[in-house]
Amino acid sequence: MAVEAADSNLIQVVALLAAGVVAVPIFKRIGLGSILGYLTAGLVIGPFGLRVFSESGAILHVAELGVVMFLFIIGLEMQPSRLWGLRREIFGLGALQVGVCGLLLGTLGWLGGFTVAQSVISGAGFVLTSTAIVMQLLEERGDIATPKGQRIVSILLLEDLAIVPLLALVAFLAPGGVETTVSERLAEIGIGIGAIVGLVLAGRYLLNPFFRILADAQAREVMTAAALLVVLGSALTMQLSGLSMAMGAFLAGVLLSESTFRHQLEADIEPFRGILLGLFFLAVGMTLDLQVVWDNWQLIAIYVVAYMVIKAFGIYLVARLLHTSHREALERAVIMAQGGEFAFVLYASAAAVGIIDSRGNAMLTAIIILSMLLTPLAIAVLRRLTPSDDRQSMEGVDVADGLTGSVLIIGFGRFGQIASQPLLLRGVDVSIIDNDVEMIQAAADFGFKVYYGDGTRLDILHAAGADQARAVLICVDKPDVAVRIAELLKAEFPFLTVMARAYDRGTALQLIHAGIDYQIRETFESALVFGGSTLEALGVDPDTVADVIEDVRRRDAARLEMQISGNIHDGRNFLKGNIATPVPAPVTQPRRPGQALNEETAGMLGKQAPATD
Template sequence: MEGHATLPFMREVLIFLAAAGLIVPLISRLKVSPVLGYLLIGSLVGPFGLGRLAAHFPMLADFVVADVDGVRRLAEIGVIFLMFMIGLELSLDRLWSSRRLVFGMGGLQIVLTGALVAWTCSWLGLDPDEALVVGAALSLSSTAIVMQLFIDAKRQASRAGRTAFAILLMQDLAVVPILFMVGVIGERGESGLAAGLTGALGKAGIAIILIYGAGRLVLRPALRQVAGARSAEMFTAAVLLTIVGVSALTAQFGLSMALGAMLAGLVLAETEYRHQIEVDIEPFKGILLGLFFMSVGMGIDWQMVLKDPFFLFGGIAALWLLKSAIVVMLALIFRRSLPVALEAGLMLGQGGEFAFVILAAAGSSGLITGILEQQILLLASLSMMLTPLVAQAAKHVGAAIEKMRATQETHHELPDYSGCSGHVIIAGFGRVGQTVSRVLANAGIDFVALDADAALIAREKDERGHIFFGDASRVEILAKAGIDRAAAVAVTMNDPAAVSKIVREIHRRWPEIPVHARARDKEHSNKLRELGAAYSTPEATEASLQLAAQLLDGVGVESQDAMRHISDQRMREAEA
């Protein structure tokens, strides 16, 4: 392309768009986390992947991103947008209610992890300054990766998600005093360290209050004026200016730009434009955050990994075990349940993006050697790459322990209902099953509800009837629930395969019992009829009929006529 003017980073942009638009969707179809997909692709197209092969195969040079530092600086905007979106989903009241977790649990996590990592490094032979820097850098986790994984799983509002976020928020706040500490030690000014740290924290607190207060006074009226122009482009531009502007302003106070973005999100979360902003900004966040994950993958030098893999992966395992143990201990002290504590602990065991900033500052101050800096950066990067895999394990471990504990604590063993008659058995006590149970209770009809989710049974207890832990696909469980004398069975689970299995088993052993089954769609409904269900209701069909009924009422159709039209259509759907 010599002799022709090209845009800066054009090759990098093309590679990234190919990854985001083609490769990552294909990887996602294999049930691989998009975060891991971006990390792997970044590792492939970076200077330590195809970059090394390009020396032998020049044609590969066009597929290599060489300027990793430039890409990483641009990619930091992705973290800013992520924190803005997190702030947009919060409120000041919710944040204030979490202050014990943020400052108590989060603060203790940083201090304990930093101290223990520093002590371990000192024991391994590092000098005190190096050990302190490494401890501080590795005490922080990756906000970008951890929160994105929770968001992808739609679990950012879960107890584990809120616990992890509280610690991550404190870690973002701690970056300022940590960088100040590195600067003071680098200048050999340890005597003023305590006073300096206090001053840095005070400055940070004042800056946060000023920025948040000014944002409430200025941003809301400004956005109202822009929205009045009725221009989607102007509104989006104003929101982007707000995010980047507030982030840059916090950087001037020595705070992290990510923290500033979250403050901007908190301010705008209390406006009437919140939902529109969320829709407008989500694509920017997704694309730029993907670029950040790729930049992390680009920094992994596989040649260094292969030189001493046991030491490197041993270090990652030790770091993960230590950080997870500290988080679990603190979470239990702060009255989180064991499953929540375990999941949060495993999710926070990696190194974080701020390790790059802290180690770069320490390296420029001469506190650590270049080799040590590269080793710790590699350890942090690899641990970040492993996080999506650990996240899957963490979720399953937490769920398994919760189920075990719930099973032990419920004491809801199914009694013998074989002598009862005229009752309804509800197989599955999720959203649909609970609604059915309320209707039956209001009609004065007895029911026995079964569900294999012990945690759900523990929460629901038997406030709305006889609700018990049990697998409705097992013959002995159904017999104990009194299916011989039951009036009917309602199968309400959200798993089409499980519904089909239960319908088949009931019809085979108790063909005289009418089974009312929940179907995923028309095709599934027909299959359930073939398996022996007396009635099967497709979710989409019933929802559309209810919507049509409301619509007819809204446009003025008489109630009786509307009911007739809906009834006729329901019959046509059943016959189709």
């Protein structure tokens, strides 16, 4: 009997893996995306398909860990300063969208003949967008770090927070239970807030020392176990406090985003995240009750379309009111038009207190799942009807894979093109990657072979040959991207020679702290040549000009060294003369009355250099 049970479990595991392996490539090949492939595969092997599984709910609870780990990875990319910069989007844009869409969807239910309580709860559940689906779509398209992607992430964060007051609203609307449950719900809200504060304090003061102790033990498997412990422990803490597990994992990621162990944690969690997230979508597909859909197909079809259209309209309206472009507003409306996994929790809670019956719960759950199924199709239709004007054809562009150059150049704009020329003239084997398709195609016209690749992704760096290269040149023009690539390279390949283009002095300091071997501010040398040529035009002897320029270099290096060591903390005071450098001032000609001190003159006279450049 035990052998038969073991065989049955093994059959289910094989069925899960086979369903995903077969369905996802097919659906991606026909342009419908991996999410719809997982959902359809789950429907096929679930209780209402081939019946390989009879209890899909149990699988769904396990599979929710995929969403949890996915949110942890996203949190690792969201430094607290970056998250603070999104506060207006989270509590402004997010709250406005939730409010407008909730009002529209609730009104729709009321006009359909439902009670006020049923209309409010059903509409509120559909307002909660699927975090797993939207984040997966953004990741596949590479839009998470873009401004429009960050706005969507902000809205999702607000919706995750909204589950707490919505559960309190369920208790308030429960028949005959207002007086006895409102105070309890308020207490639960207080517990939730306390849990968030406790998690923040633990993350700030305990996590880094904890991982440092484990790192000293030099046991990689223990670090992996600790990463899983942090993710799942944070998720459990939030769940026990009445909040979502995903919110706990996200907070844990944010708190570790500035840790020196960030990249190792990401590498440890990534394999579990991918498998469990796919399992989540499979389980969602299994939970679709086809019998309920068949018995009420007309009503369900009407409400699926009506809810998705009304919600999309509300999202588009809010976006346009806040001066978002038509294209971005339309894209956001289609991507976020479905209901989310947190609606299952809200509807189950409403059914438990008698606001809706079991049949209504099953119907609403079916509506949510069908909206999830329709989202990839709606996006495919949007792409057909509105050809992208910001994404070029990939014709003639090869993706970085299996490159083996001695030098890897990341970014082939103005700076990278010039930096590559001495190497190419000397016959150095150079590999070049960039993520600007138009630039790659233009470079090909001039005989340059540039591969498509995002240098901020570890898998792309491996595919581009960073693990085999003798040196990597970071030539991208965005300061934050350059620093991120530098941190990733030095964390993964600590002995690799890394040289970087710095936008300004502040970026240079960040790159130096990241451990790179060489950096240069993109305008520094050209500005020195420019100034030297000006002196020569004014009649100064070329040898004297060379001495002056060399002295400027020396003094700039000394000031930079002082800033690195922490003796100069803020360069903004340099014109005020608050902090003087101990480097002796060179002999200069007397200044004419009324002659202004420019930046470099002030620097040569012993004032502090500005942090900007």
